[in-house]
Amino acid sequence: MKSFASLLLALAIGAGPAADALAASSLHHTKATAKSAKAAKAAKKAGKKAIAAAPARPAIDYDGEAVNFSDWQAVRDFEDDIVARNGFERAQVEDVIKRARFIDSAVQLVKPAPPGKPKNWQAYSDRFIEPIRINAGVRFWNENADLLARAEATYGVPAEIIVGILGVETIYGRDTGRFRVVDVLTTLAFAYPETPNRADRMAFFRSELEHTLLLAHKENIDPFSLLGSFAGAVGMPQFMPGNILKYGVDFDGDGIVDLRGSAADAIGSVANFLVEHGWDRNNTGPAVFPANVAPSLAWQGLLGGLEARYRPGELDGAGVATRTALPDGRLYGLVDLQNGADPTEYWVANANFFAITKYNRSYFYAMSVVELGRAVRLARGI
Template sequence: MTFLKTLPTTLLALACLGLAVPPLAAAAPPKPAKKAVKKAPPKKPAIDYTGEFVNFGQWKEVQQFMGDMEQKHGVPIAELEKLFLELRYIDAAVQLVKPAPPGKPKNWQAYRARFIEPQRINAGVEFWRNHRDTLARAEALYGVPAEIIVGIIGVETIYGRDMGKFRVLDVLATLAFAYPLAPNRDTRMAFFRGELEASIISARQTGLDPLTLVGSFAGAVGMPQFMPGNIYKLGVDFDGDGKVDLRNSAADAIGSVANFLVAHGWKREQPATLAYPASMSPAMAWEKFIDNGLDAKFRAEELTAAGVSTATPLPPGMLYGLVDLQNGSEPTEYWVGSNNFFSITKYNRSYFYAMSVVELGRAVKLSMKETL
């Protein structure tokens, strides 16, 4: 009876009549739940490097600029009008120079990971080996260690592998006359007008077609990403071929980087260590040394008295600055930077940048030793 109780009603009736009971069909297994299909993240829109025609020459500010160029440098307005007819408005440059949205915390470790990584280190080793003699010559002449020069060129363009795809005059004209709304808009527009002026004058003096210059979204050029004004003022013909070519001459890039740092305060007599990890006193008297600009201003004794301590004693007779490297929700790293550390911040006004240059140069140098 136990068996019969388990049969469905129809089959139970057949069994009671003595008829054969067909075998029970196996219960269908439950259908597996459909996995949620992950939607692919939306593709970033392709960067528009070519821009659009806006006839800059009709803009009042551009007409004034052309008049100033003729008056200051003797460039005929007709020549400039013809040039500006070729230029295009690059909206991508406008979007890229906008400041980051407020509230997003800075994260040194995330920033560091972009630059201190195997591809860039290996490329640095190759660059150093290929230009060992040139780097040694620059170090002897300018007093800037090879590892710092290597660090800068590596951070900037991975040793010439990524020098930018924007036509320089396009982005300079766009940012000189259509910079996005920002508290420092007038200052930035004046800066880019100066860079546009330098580009045009330099091209005329060297016989270069200014429309062939290609660089970053802000107009920086070549392996070391010099702005045109700095090429004009601080570029070095380090290979002796009679011209400064930061796009194709590694020697010119090396000499120009070293010359830039010396022009911005690098001192050859200072120790090779540029930054010292620091521990901070809970009393926090040291807070007054934070956010004091991009210069070394304080004596070692002042920092020590305020509760800043370093594992290695700070060399006497030098000036220092307190560097805070924020790590998002993680604790901030503190370092004491020397005068030469702050010279690197003149290349790019950022503690993160300067520290990444130092650490990339150190990593490449260490890798060089390991592979010898």
Template structure:
């Protein structure tokens, strides 16, 4: 932050200092030099000063001097430990609720025991430690109606200097793993890096909720919405997957920390996605998306391939389009998260691109609304729609495309 001095201050600053003040810096320096250090560092500093001024007369004295220097260095290092990542800290106040008194939770425990062989008493003890998280309930509620979608505002949240700089560093640090993933799965490095950047800024924002807390809350206390029953089934399934993942990975399920919806690690996989598509890409015997960037890279690439990414499709993931005024093209938007129309079909409906489209390929017409400004239209490929399976949003997929392009430019590619 920059502070502008008051005009009076500026006039005073132009005047020469009184002679008595000119010695002030020297007096302050002498005072600081005379003041003793504090704490453990002071003891080590004093020991070193005393040892340095005395001449060692014996081997024993020389050894003592060496020990004193080592002690001081170790003490200073200990006094300034490296900060721990903030992403792991749970910073919410969960409300203690006895979920075990809820019939639906008791039925879930019985199902897990019968279906998967979990120990009933151990599961009861675990569920008694789970908290209700009201903030998760509030966060999953639909946005208020009436607010216009704005692609440019959404884009600006992700295509910005901090995320680009961090993405270049991540790419450079993991260049070998990214090249290996691109060779194995056919997914370009820029797309993998961009997804991890959009999701968590390369591990900086992986979430600060206990996964067991938020999934239990959303599985049994989802807010009243038109799709409430379907969402509760989804989160109940992810609660089941969390217990299976914890058992498979030999971890305490309460130690798993993630987003308010239960997504975990650098790429924000739900527990079920970790079980289904997580890859031990660093070959250490376990899938670790929280601390292994290499596993995250392999898992993102595998997810995209399993959801329709085609390695033989090169070139842009989407082509800019112009649409006619007759709006015959309008029913083609949002048909499905897939490329289903040929270039000829789209042109017949009044949607064309100024760029040459690859022959024999299918496309899907998408719209990116810009609030009061003109809507953007694009012809999206299969690979674009593979990204929408990661997050079912055209805005999301296009932000991945745009961030990937920005990362390539920043790396001079």
């Protein structure tokens, strides 16, 4: 552990953590297709000027407040635990934890949204299927076409899905977060706001804090050099430290997994994550199919969950009709995209769509990835 120890010693003296067109072809002849095509056309007209029109960031306290976390009994117990489990020296861990700062803005940002506001898919998607991300996506795809093709050949994940994820997450590395990961993870691990799932969330962030120290040791980096989101997600694809260790790929072959500076590693890691969460490379058909539901409401029992569980006959029997025939031999799920006071959109999705929801547990998120990737492809003229 000499390399890790030397980093911690430095801290102690003041030195500074998915191109397959078929994957989105379910959007043909639908409102989503029209929207994607319209957005792509707008993106072409907007050109480079769109990038300069990005909204200003709100004022956020990234620096936080100096506290001595090691005075807290729960922190001392955590230090004992990870020292025993990983073989760290106690002083090494303490040198990091003592320098962590309390980030109140992270606490505020993880609080649940106020109840009562209806979900609105159109409003949500308008944030992501827009000229800034589409133009940036075209540039990113053009610059990394060989890498995206190699990832598609290696993992079976279409380039447009990878492009969609990276665009939704960080606009292709443009906004990867400015919080020190050690600070936000320590704060959320021990001062998570009062919510029904507080204990589970604190346990999660404690695990991620431990993974951050393991990652710093593995990659021989200063743990405080890791910057990320208010929840500790890192780099172009916004992986949590544990996911970097588990799913990160050295796709450029330089011996390290660098999701902050290597587009190759970000591309390979996103593809690998999706495969490890159920992406089926043999399912080359559409990921989602527009659907209509019957007035009988029997289909309501099919809603919910993040996996494909139903055969086409079961969907049909419950009153779910797709505009194109579903391929046999596969399972599907029913997805509802609520639109506030406007009618809800219904879609039938296969396992590949639900693999995207493992990246972010949201139908809105997964559909925005599909639509953005498609819009970028259309803007490229493919």
